[in-house]
Every structure is written in C-alpha cells, then in structure tokens.
Amino acid sequence: MKYVVSLLFLSLTAASPAVAAGPIKIVAAENFYGDVARQIGGDAVEVVSILNNPDQDPHLFEASPSVARAISDARIVIANGVDYDPWIGTLLSASPSSARKLIVVGDLAGKKTGDNPHLWYDPRNVLAMARQLSSVLAEEDAANISVYARRLADFEASLQPVSDRIAEVRGHYAGTPVAATEPVFGYMFDALGLEVKETSFQNSVMNDTEPSASDVAAFENDLKTHKIKLLVYNSQATDPAAERLKSLAEQAGIPVVGATETQPDGKSYQSWMMSGVAEVGKAFGMPTQ
Structure with missing residues (x-):
C-alpha cells in the first residue's frame, strides 16, 4: 500500500x-x-x-x-x-x-x-x-x-505615456541641433529626432581617449555661436573639459540638461525617463504637463 x-x-x-x-x-x-x-x-x-x-x-x-x-x-x-x-x-x-x-x-x-x-x-x-x-x-x-x-x-x-511624450517633443523639435559632453543620452536623442552635433568629441570621451584639439575648438565655437540649441551633460561623471563646455553653454544662454547613468533615488524607470524627456521639452520652451 x-x-x-x-x-x-x-x-x-x-x-x-x-x-x-x-x-x-x-x-x-x-x-x-x-x-x-x-x-x-x-x-x-x-x-x-x-x-x-x-x-x-x-x-x-x-x-x-x-x-x-x-x-x-x-x-x-x-x-x-x-x-x-x-x-x-x-x-x-x-x-x-x-x-x-x-x-x-x-x-x-x-x-x-x-x-x-x-x-x-x-x-x-x-x-x-x-x-x-x-x-x-x-x-x-x-x-x-x-x-x-x-x-x-x-x-x-x-511606458506608453513616455512614448507619447517622446512623440510630442519629436513632433515639435525634430531636427533641432543638440550636443552632449558624452553620449549618455544618445538613444533618447535619436528617439526625439534631434540632430546630434559634436559626435567625434562624444565618442572620444566614451572610449576614454582625449578629444582632439580641433574637436574641442569646434565644440566651443558652436556653443559660442549658438549653432547648438541644447547641451546635455553627464552630471554623474564630470571632468574639467565637460565643466568648461557646460559653463560656455550657460554663458551663451544655451539650455543645459543633466543626465545620469544611474536611476535617481525615489524614481521608477518610467518616471526617470519621463522626467528626462520633459526636461528637454522644457528647455525648448514646451509647456510642462
């Protein structure tokens, strides 16, 4: 049994x-x-x-x-x-x-x-x-x-509200020239349809190599002459070169938005992405929701 x-x-x-x-x-x-x-x-x-x-x-x-x-x-x-x-x-x-x-x-x-x-x-x-x-x-x-x-x-x-907000910003500002101190925000730039400048400088930073003098000079000139309408910088991993570019952008009246590589405390992934897109929209003059 x-x-x-x-x-x-x-x-x-x-x-x-x-x-x-x-x-x-x-x-x-x-x-x-x-x-x-x-x-x-x-x-x-x-x-x-x-x-x-x-x-x-x-x-x-x-x-x-x-x-x-x-x-x-x-x-x-x-x-x-x-x-x-x-x-x-x-x-x-x-x-x-x-x-x-x-x-x-x-x-x-x-x-x-x-x-x-x-x-x-x-x-x-x-x-x-x-x-x-x-x-x-x-x-x-x-x-x-x-x-x-x-x-x-x-x-x-x-994630749908994030996608909707991305589409809204893209619909108003696609093609706007922007730049970053390194390509942390790169995929979001692509999603927003923005024209990314100074990619050679960004790739050098990403690959831990020193940007060339010509790349640095071109970046600084584009900021001073307002050929760039927005600068995104890595607020989590700054260095003197990035701080100088940030300072030049602020002196020229160009909006500056910080991006991080780690999700901030108190935010979900969704709210983190939403806030980043909203900051870009706000920098361009889009009313906040």
Whole structure:
C-alpha cells in the first residue's frame, strides 16, 4: 500500500507546475534593470542592484566580495553588456552555475562592443529585457506564469505615456541641433529626432581617449555661436573639459540638461525617463504637463 501511495505522490508531483522555493534571487548590474525586475517579479523575487548610487561614477566601479557573493547566489543575472559592465563576466566565471540564467540587454538590442552602451535611454531595449525576464521567471516559477504575464502587460502600458511624450517633443523639435559632453543620452536623442552635433568629441570621451584639439575648438565655437540649441551633460561623471563646455553653454544662454547613468533615488524607470524627456521639452520652451 505504501508503494502505491508513493507512486501516486510522485505522479502528482510530476504533473504539478514548477513552483519556486522562496523568492527567486535576481542580481541586476544596474539599478534601473533591478527596478524593472521588481516590477515584473513582485514579491516572488529578491533583487539586488549593484550600481545604485547616483553620486558614483559607474566607470570607476570595482566589484567587492559582497557583490561576488550576491552573483554567486543569484538565480537570474541581468547585465547591460556592450562592455559597459565587464566585471559581470569575471564574477560569473568565478562562480559558474548551469542553473543560473543570464540576461544581457545588449544582446537583446543587437548591439556590440563599440556601440553606444547606454541602452536604457531607449525604452524599447528595457521593454525587451522585461519581456525576456518575464519568460525566464515563467520557466522558474510556472505556477505564476499568468501573474508575470499580467505584470509585463502593466509595465508595457506604463511606458506608453513616455512614448507619447517622446512623440510630442519629436513632433515639435525634430531636427533641432543638440550636443552632449558624452553620449549618455544618445538613444533618447535619436528617439526625439534631434540632430546630434559634436559626435567625434562624444565618442572620444566614451572610449576614454582625449578629444582632439580641433574637436574641442569646434565644440566651443558652436556653443559660442549658438549653432547648438541644447547641451546635455553627464552630471554623474564630470571632468574639467565637460565643466568648461557646460559653463560656455550657460554663458551663451544655451539650455543645459543633466543626465545620469544611474536611476535617481525615489524614481521608477518610467518616471526617470519621463522626467528626462520633459526636461528637454522644457528647455525648448514646451509647456510642462
């Protein structure tokens, strides 16, 4: 009789959908991906975001033993890729696991090393990550597949106001010449249809090389002669050259908008993107909503 009961138990267990044992541990290299992971996973996940300090230059980050432990324990790891967070690969190699799932946003976006790595400023890339995460969570916790699908639908709907605002600004200001101290905001510039100047200077900064004297002179001249209508600067990773360009823009009366590489405290990914688009619209004179 015990043998029959055991067979029945095994049969029922095999037929039941997979249920996660406790919260699914997720490590996100950047806090905006971690925020989205919480929105998709809810109380079924436990999320640790590594780069989460808006006052810290992400390019100076060095992984600590606690970061290594978090990644070692993670069931799912989310990385930006495109050589933005290369330390992730090192830590994953140090604690290999066939059960761990890795989501690389750069791969989902079809980007490679050398491309602009600031992928999160294109909401479509973040939505692709959310969709992939929802699928992975459904595999890990099949009993809640409908919950993850609903949260994904809610997240997608919550991005619509951002898309609407982007379309509104684009409709009024597409083709307006703008520039930045580095291409942090580049994908959003593209979405807004703005004409980006001084790309050689920006690419030099992105690749950690010194901009040429001619690039610096051209940038400064375009600011002084108002050939640029908006300057975006990285308020999280400034240097003397960027500060000088910011100062020249302000002296010339050109609007300056700051952009960060880390999601600010108190904001969701959606509100962060919305505020960035709204700041650009405001700088151009569009009434705030």
